[in-house]
Amino acid sequence: MGYKYYSRRKRDRVQGEAERRRIEQQRLRYNLLGMLVMAIILALALDLFDLGERITRFFTGN
Numbered sequence: 001m002g003y004k005y006y007s008r009r010k011r012d013r014v015q016g017e018a019e020r021r022r023i024e025q026q027r028l029r030y031n032l033l034g035m036l037v038m039a040i041i042l043a044l045a046l047d048l049f050d051l052g053e054r055i056t057r058f059f060t061g062n
Helices: 003-045 048-060
Strands: none
Touching: 003 048
16 A cells, blocks of 8 residues: 555545535525524514515506
8 A cells, every 4th residue: 555545545535524614614604594484474464663564665656
């Protein structure tokens, strides 16, 4: 088991860690996006800040 074997193992390990980090960051982004969507849905469902009326006025032009 020479230099090439250990070099390849190290490269594979580094690539695996980078892939794992990328997947973790993507998962975090999707979680944050989901939380934002849930907050918007909750605000609309509870009609917080009179959002329903504002949206209606925006689309109808009144």
